[in-house]
Amino acid sequence: xxxxGFARADGRVGARNVLLVLPAGQCANELALGCAREIPEAFxxxxxxxxxxxxxxxQAAQRCLVGLGRHANAxxxxxxxxxxxxxxxxxxxxxxxxxxxxxKYLTVEACGGWDEVITQGRAWLTxxxxxxxxxxRTESDLSSLILGVKCGGSDATSAxxxxxxxxxxxxxxxxxxxxxxxxxxxxxxxxxxxxxxRATTDETRDRIQHAVCQTEQRxxxxxxxxxxxxxxxxxxxxxxxxLEEKSLGGILKTGTRPISSVINWGEAPQLPGLHMMDCxxxxxxxxLGWAAAGAQLLVFSVGGGLPARIPSLIASNVGGFPLMPIxxxxxxxxxxxxxxxxxxxxxxxxEGQETLERAGLQIxxxxxxxxxxxxxxxxxxxxxxxxxxxxxxxxPTV
Amino acid sequence: xxxxxxxxxxxxxxxxADVRDNxxxxxxxxxxxxxxxxxxxxxxxxxxxxxxxxxETFHKVSVRAIPAGDYVIKFGETIGVASQLIPPGSHVHVHxxxxxxx
Numbered sequence: 001x002x003x004x005g006f007a008r009a010d011g012r013v014g015a016r017n018v019l020l021v022l023p024a025g026q027c028a029n030e031l032a033l034g035c036a037r038e039i040p041e042a043f044x045x046x047x048x049x050x051x052x053x054x055x056x057x058x059q060a061a062q063r064c065l066v067g068l069g070r071h072a073n074a075x076x077x078x079x080x081x082x083x084x085x086x087x088x089x090x091x092x093x094x095x096x097x098x099x100x101x102x103x104k105y106l107t108v109e110a111c112g113g114w115d116e117v118i119t120q121g122r123a124w125l126t127x128x129x130x131x132x133x134x135x136x137r138t139e140s141d142l143s144s145l146i147l148g149v150k151c152g153g154s155d156a157t158s159a160x161x162x163x164x165x166x167x168x169x170x171x172x173x174x175x176x177x178x179x180x181x182x183x184x185x186x187x188x189x190x191x192x193x194x195x196x197x198r199a200t201t202d203e204t205r206d207r208i209q210h211a212v213c214q215t216e217q218r219x220x221x222x223x224x225x226x227x228x229x230x231x232x233x234x235x236x237x238x239x240x241x242x243l244e245e246k247s248l249g250g251i252l253k254t255g256t257r258p259i260s261s262v263i264n265w266g267e268a269p270q271l272p273g274l275h276m277m278d279c280x281x282x283x284x285x286x287x288l289g290w291a292a293a294g295a296q297l298l299v300f301s302v303g304g305g306l307p308a309r310i311p312s313l314i315a316s317n318v319g320g321f322p323l324m325p326i327x328x329x330x331x332x333x334x335x336x337x338x339x340x341x342x343x344x345x346x347x348x349x350x351e352g353q354e355t356l357e358r359a360g361l362q363i364x365x366x367x368x369x370x371x372x373x374x375x376x377x378x379x380x381x382x383x384x385x386x387x388x389x390x391x392x393x394x395x396p397t398v
Numbered sequence: 399x400x401x402x403x404x405x406x407x408x409x410x411x412x413x414x415a416d417v418r419d420n421x422x423x424x425x426x427x428x429x430x431x432x433x434x435x436x437x438x439x440x441x442x443x444x445x446x447x448x449x450x451x452x453x454e455t456f457h458k459v460s461v462r463a464i465p466a467g468d469y470v471i472k473f474g475e476t477i478g479v480a481s482q483l484i485p486p487g488s489h490v491h492v493h494x495x496x497x498x499x500x
Contacts, residue, residue, distance in 0.1 A: 156423050156456040159473070160413055160439065190499050194475070227497045239423070239457040241470075241490070242497040245477035252473075334455065350413070350425055352441050 001176055003145065004137035004372040005072075005296075009100025012072035013144040015296040015371040017132050018043050018322050019125055020074040022065060024081035024089040025049045029388075031080045031106075031114070035121030041075075041129045043322040047288065047389040051086045052398040061391045062087050064266035067292030069096030069103065072144070073323050075135065076102040076128040078121055083109025102128060137373060143177035143272055145371060148290035148298040148324070149253045150184065152283070152314055153307025154231075155238025155332060159249025161346040161359065162301040162331035168360025169299070169367060170255035170274070179272045181263070181293055182254045184281035185215045189226055190244030191251045195276065200258045207262035211278040238305055253301055265392045266292030283314050284390040291324045297370055298324055299363065302342070304332025311341045312383045321387075325376045327366055343370075343377050409435045412459055414444055416474035421458040421490045423472075428453050434487075436461055451489040458490040470495050 006014035019042040021032045029046045036042035049061045069077045081089030093105035106117045192212040199205035219226045231240040260273035266289045269275045333347035348354035412422035428449045436444045464484040469476040478495040
């Protein structure tokens with residue numbers, strides 16, 4: 001089994017050919033918008049990295065920005081800074097350079113002014129866009145595919161249809177030597193014993209337990225009982241009763257294969273296989289984390305109800321995330337009329353009209369066609385892009 | 399023969415996620431005294447249960463009695479503890495189940 005992708009100098013394979021415009025910090029977001037304006041291949045990735053983060057949070061943000069720059073779906077990268085940013089545009093660019101792709105950095109300090117950055121940046125991006133328009137896809141092995149799996153707007157149908165079907169596709173990709181990353185540590189509480197049983201090493205087993213315990217402690221240290229916030233009122237209306245039930249249903253999308261490692265937010269897995277990324281279920285942070293870890297695709301399982309009525313969920317207020325296409329899966333037959341907002345409808349499994357095997361294959365086919373260039377619903381949905389993607393903050397801040 | 403197949407198709411269904419489960423997920427809303435067919439996800443018929451409560455679609459019903467303090471089982475795993483005796487055919491939700499997560 002293969003897909004059609006863009007071969008990169010470092011051996012990675014892109015599912016998309018994006019010109020990534022990467023601000024070193026939030027002060028450079030407007031520079032990124034100015035440089036990318038009216039260049040269709042350019043994606044200005046706006047994010048929240050301030051000067052106020054400290055120590056480990058800054059290290060995580062640095063790792064994240066470098067990971068985004070090295071992403072297989074980025075054909076070339078323009079890093080932008082002011083010159084006084086907490087993370088240096090020059091250092092970020094230098095760490096992306098070993099990937100072998102075209103990388104350039106510009107700062108207000110080095111260029112002599114704000115407008116100069118925009119003029120030089122636009123000229124560089126325009127030249128790069130000419131180059132990438134000549135690139136074509138070649139047959140690529142599934143072992144170079146990294147998939148993220150997430151759920152949201154969960155109800156009782158998510159687990160019994162979409163998540164089980166996604167689990168089948170996940171097993172299939174892992175059997176083909178691909179890589180899969182699941183996350184949302186807050187939504188693993190109550191199901192961690194099953195994940196621990198699937199760990200390939202004692203270290204991985206301990207790290208799963210540690211990540212879940214630490215997350216639970218962080219929540220309790222704020223005086224909040226995790227059982228009071230999960231399931232959410234919307235989940236309860238949809239028929240989910242307890243934290244454990246939500247978590248047990250959620251992990252079905254991780255399939256059945258062994259878990260190789262636990263990775264930090266935005267950290268690239270060292271080997272193929274199934275990995276857990278330790279991050280709370282906060283969408284703007286998760287999306288950045290998956291992309292920085294190298295995921296070329298994300299599969300997103302939605303139950304139904306009001307969240308399913310948001311066309312641009314989960315890139316909501318967003319207009320999508322061009323660096324990492326998102327495949328949306330719908331489970332609830334009561335919301336079948338909304339299937340136009342989704343890429344795959346799994347509700348027929350619950351209506352007794354389709355087998356899980358067939359639903360899993362539908363997701364699998366959609367994964368391969370998306371990796372090979374077919375547009376997802378979100379990629380064709382005309383919504384303006386306002387989203388500020390978020391760096392993970394453990395705090396304290398300045 | 400055709401007639402009985404039709405009756406079965408029209409009977410509300412509830413999915414049992416795992417054979418060990420004592421709750422099933424309704425695929426249609428039901429009224430008290432409705433008879434519900436319990437099936438596996440592979441659509442295998444596992445018997446019927448008579449409903450005690452009116453229950454919304456995709457909520458859970460007990461397929462057998464669950465004594466107070468016993469585990470409520472779904473996906474073959476504990477999803478909580480019964481806070482009172484739950485007779486067969488009852489709505490199983492936040493009013494009679496508490497999280498077992500300490």
